[in-house]
Amino acid sequence: MKVLILPDTATAVSRVADILAQTLDAGRGCTMGLATGGTMVPLYAEIVARHRAGQLSLAQVTTFNLDEYVGLAPDHPGSYHRYMAEVLFDHTDIRPGHAHLPRGDAPDPRAEAMAYEARIAREGGIDLQVLGLGQNGHIAFNEPTSSLGSRTRIKTLTDDTRRANRPYFDREEDMPRYAITMGIATILEARAIVLLATGASKADAVAAMVEGPVSALCPASALQLHPKATIVLDAKAASALRLTNYYHHVHPDGQESDYS
Numbered sequence: 001m002k003v004l005i006l007p008d009t010a011t012a013v014s015r016v017a018d019i020l021a022q023t024l025d026a027g028r029g030c031t032m033g034l035a036t037g038g039t040m041v042p043l044y045a046e047i048v049a050r051h052r053a054g055q056l057s058l059a060q061v062t063t064f065n066l067d068e069y070v071g072l073a074p075d076h077p078g079s080y081h082r083y084m085a086e087v088l089f090d091h092t093d094i095r096p097g098h099a100h101l102p103r104g105d106a107p108d109p110r111a112e113a114m115a116y117e118a119r120i121a122r123e124g125g126i127d128l129q130v131l132g133l134g135q136n137g138h139i140a141f142n143e144p145t146s147s148l149g150s151r152t153r154i155k156t157l158t159d160d161t162r163r164a165n166r167p168y169f170d171r172e173e174d175m176p177r178y179a180i181t182m183g184i185a186t187i188l189e190a191r192a193i194v195l196l197a198t199g200a201s202k203a204d205a206v207a208a209m210v211e212g213p214v215s216a217l218c219p220a221s222a223l224q225l226h227p228k229a230t231i232v233l234d235a236k237a238a239s240a241l242r243l244t245n246y247y248h249h250v251h252p253d254g255q256e257s258d259y260s
């Protein structure tokens, strides 16, 4: 695992945007896995700003989002379809039909989950998967005790997750109970992974992910098994790590080391 610690949220976001930009530059026709949530809002704002400045293009990319709420149509204000359109897709040159999310309103959500997994495989897999981190250690909606071998499927959201996402819904009863989510094994198949975590509320989950045992209790700890996982943190999210001096030593200012 590469652990890059940046002084604040803005520099951490910019570091992840650099990694995305490198992947976009490196391969025409790359496939990217995308995340949602509050942490990603400034990241996508930065991608849009770079696009507007003529510094990057999404015209050759195919994207697969991690998850979507079961029962929500793409035009529902709380859906991740809407979130992605509003914060990223509508402001870039991504080609219509090349941005994929699971359909939350599919008549058979289980079949949709399996079809989504197959769609990713058909596209040749994911070159770079972007991840956020839940306060409870989840990645995508793989809640604690998710199988580390899991594939895209339906998960029941924890009360913690429902509370964290409640602000995106008008009424308590609108907050979904289930999501279609890529599994942990699906995520680990990505050729490279970059996880962004910012703020003190993520510090304990970050410590469990990076320095704890690999355990289904902290699904993000499965990233320790991935050969090319980069964890980008601001100082607050890094504040509960024990080997901080080492991470700074290997990656001064969150930059690449000589051998990375």
Ligand code: PGA
Binding pocket: 036, 037, 038, 039, 040, 132, 133, 134, 135, 138, 139, 140
């Ligand atoms: P957040 O969510 O960015 O809104 O904190 C992250 C996550 O739950 O994966």
